[in-house]
Amino acid sequence: MYNLEKLIVPDSHDDNLKLNCSYCPKCERKYFPLKEICADCLDSLTNIEINSNGRIFSYTTIRTDSPFYKAPYTLAFVDLDEGVRLLARVNVESHQQLDSNKRVKGVRTPITTKDGETINAFEFKIIEEV
Amino acid sequence: MRDVAVIGMGMTPFGKFPETPISKLGYTAIIEALKDSGIEKQRIEAAFIGSVYGEMGIGQKILMEIGLTGIPVTNVENACASGSSAFREAWLQVSMGAIDVALAVGIEQLSTSISGPIPLNLEDYEVSQGLILPAQYALMSRRYMDRYGITEEQLAQVSVKNHYNGTLNPKSQYRKKMTLEEIMSSRPIADPIKLLECCPIGDGAAAAILVSKEYAKKLGISNPVCVKSSVLMSGDTVYEPEESVWSQKLINKTVSKAYEDAGLGPNDIDFAEVHDAYPIAELLAYEGLQFCKPGDSGKLLSDGVTELTGAKPVNTSGGLLSKGHPLAATGVAQLYEIYLQLHGRAENRQIERNGKLPLVGVAETMGGGGISNLSGNICSIIILAR
Numbered sequence: 001m002y003n004l005e006k007l008i009v010p011d012s013h014d015d016n017l018k019l020n021c022s023y024c025p026k027c028e029r030k031y032f033p034l035k036e037i038c039a040d041c042l043d044s045l046t047n048i049e050i051n052s053n054g055r056i057f058s059y060t061t062i063r064t065d066s067p068f069y070k071a072p073y074t075l076a077f078v079d080l081d082e083g084v085r086l087l088a089r090v091n092v093e094s095h096q097q098l099d100s101n102k103r104v105k106g107v108r109t110p111i112t113t114k115d116g117e118t119i120n121a122f123e124f125k126i127i128e129e130v
Numbered sequence: 131m132r133d134v135a136v137i138g139m140g141m142t143p144f145g146k147f148p149e150t151p152i153s154k155l156g157y158t159a160i161i162e163a164l165k166d167s168g169i170e171k172q173r174i175e176a177a178f179i180g181s182v183y184g185e186m187g188i189g190q191k192i193l194m195e196i197g198l199t200g201i202p203v204t205n206v207e208n209a210c211a212s213g214s215s216a217f218r219e220a221w222l223q224v225s226m227g228a229i230d231v232a233l234a235v236g237i238e239q240l241s242t243s244i245s246g247p248i249p250l251n252l253e254d255y256e257v258s259q260g261l262i263l264p265a266q267y268a269l270m271s272r273r274y275m276d277r278y279g280i281t282e283e284q285l286a287q288v289s290v291k292n293h294y295n296g297t298l299n300p301k302s303q304y305r306k307k308m309t310l311e312e313i314m315s316s317r318p319i320a321d322p323i324k325l326l327e328c329c330p331i332g333d334g335a336a337a338a339i340l341v342s343k344e345y346a347k348k349l350g351i352s353n354p355v356c357v358k359s360s361v362l363m364s365g366d367t368v369y370e371p372e373e374s375v376w377s378q379k380l381i382n383k384t385v386s387k388a389y390e391d392a393g394l395g396p397n398d399i400d401f402a403e404v405h406d407a408y409p410i411a412e413l414l415a416y417e418g419l420q421f422c423k424p425g426d427s428g429k430l431l432s433d434g435v436t437e438l439t440g441a442k443p444v445n446t447s448g449g450l451l452s453k454g455h456p457l458a459a460t461g462v463a464q465l466y467e468i469y470l471q472l473h474g475r476a477e478n479r480q481i482e483r484n485g486k487l488p489l490v491g492v493a494e495t496m497g498g499g500g501i502s503n504l505s506g507n508i509c510s511i512i513i514l515a516r
């Protein structure tokens with residue numbers, strides 16, 4: 001299993017959760033999840049911290065158990081404002097409705113696997129409009 | 131490059147055959163192709179065998195059963211397009227003049243190894259977030275629905291159509307009509323995808339004999355089915371936001387190249403077999419093949435254009451949804467359907483327009499899924515014509 005915890009910047013607060021991202025200074029290109037070399041120039045990548053605010057591109061609720069998790073849970077492609085697309089869980093509360101283009105932000109969350117193990121991961125929450 | 135003809139094809143029924151040795155599945159399809167071609171097995175100069183989960187040296191294991199030894203045998207793994215890729219290698223070698231006669235096979239036996247969705251790499255980031263293959267297609271479906279106003283019923287209609295076609299194909303795995311209601315009320319898998327919108331796991335094999343057109347002429351075969359083009363393209367990486375959904379740009383690019391190579395356009399295509407692992411994939415294929423404008427695929431389907439009796443029938447075999455999807459066998463089985471249609475041998479599901487047989491068919495095979503940041507693993511487009 002991919003180590004999801006290493007993608008979270010350890011001392012970042014849930015109000016503004018930051019994620020680790022690979023970056024090529026020469027090509028000004030971001031890569032998520034972490035990667036060793038730039039696919040364009042083949043140089044080694046450096047690590048940068050990016051903000052986790054973004055927008056839902058698409059989403060699905062999975063109704064059948066996956067190799068790691070018991071159903072149901074919701075996954076979404078999130079387009080971060082920092083110009084990164086990533087797939088992660090979304091926590092939709094009962095009074096909320098998920099739509100494409102909805103604003104979301106990352107938060108830390110423990111996720112329990114089918115084996116009963118708890119992993120330190122992150123998920124997205126809908127930003128309530130005031 | 132020489133013109134290449136397909137002079138014989140064979141296919142086992144698709145279904146679950148856990149008791150059948152895999153080599154028997156393979157040689158059954160090959161013997162049928164040999165008989166269909168009318169040539170002896172000794173004429174085969176090289177063999178290309180596509181398989182995803184087959185064992186090491188699977189081609190040799192099959193070919194030794196029918197005494198085909200001492201020739202170059204190449205086993206090909208290329209996700210769901212493994213059979214298409216084996217066919218393409220055979221076509222290339224004949225086309226380039228290295229050999230005159232080649233055998234291409236696609237084979238898979240999943241019933242003995244897999245239950246449920248195709249297993250993905252557990253070290254992958256997206257898989258570790260909980261991605262399963264149907265979810266990949268569900269994410270495509272949702273975005274497409276929201277962008278173009280396509281409904282869940284329209285998606286399910288793809289499955290209705292293909293299951294109906296499958297009832298007319300004796301080699302199809304399901305051969306059972308499914309109503310819109312049955313599909314819509316089947317068990318949800320990954321919203322909006324339901325169980326009867328997922329292609330089934332199965333076993334099967336298909337085979338083709340390819341020869342140069344001159345060689346076919348020498349054999350006395352006039353007006354054979356010929357390969358107009360065969361293009362294989364790997365997927366693009368996606369790290370940044372973009373409007374395309376998974377595999378969409380890949381299919382569009384691969385089709386454009388295949389049309390260009392063949393000197394043909396969408397108006398020249400009479401019918402298609404496409405990779406409908408889930409309904410959204412068939413709708414994206416309509417657009418990729420330029421049968422309609424982006425966003426109009428749902429309308430194309432509702433208008434009946436892609437039905438058996440429509441102007442551009444798609445998946446007359448039943449497609450992956452009904453015929454089944456033994457991974458590597460799929461690509462060659464798609465060509466088998468096109469081959470039968472071009473010869474007027476598709477029986478109850480024969481395409482006919484004003485008493486005339488179709489002349490040009492295209493097969494689209496899409497491989498992969500479950501590799502983070504890769505939008506489509508591999509796409510194959512093969513155009514056959516008489």
Ligand SMILES: [Zn+2]
Pocket residue numbers: 024026027028029038039040041042043
């Ligand atoms: Zn670079």
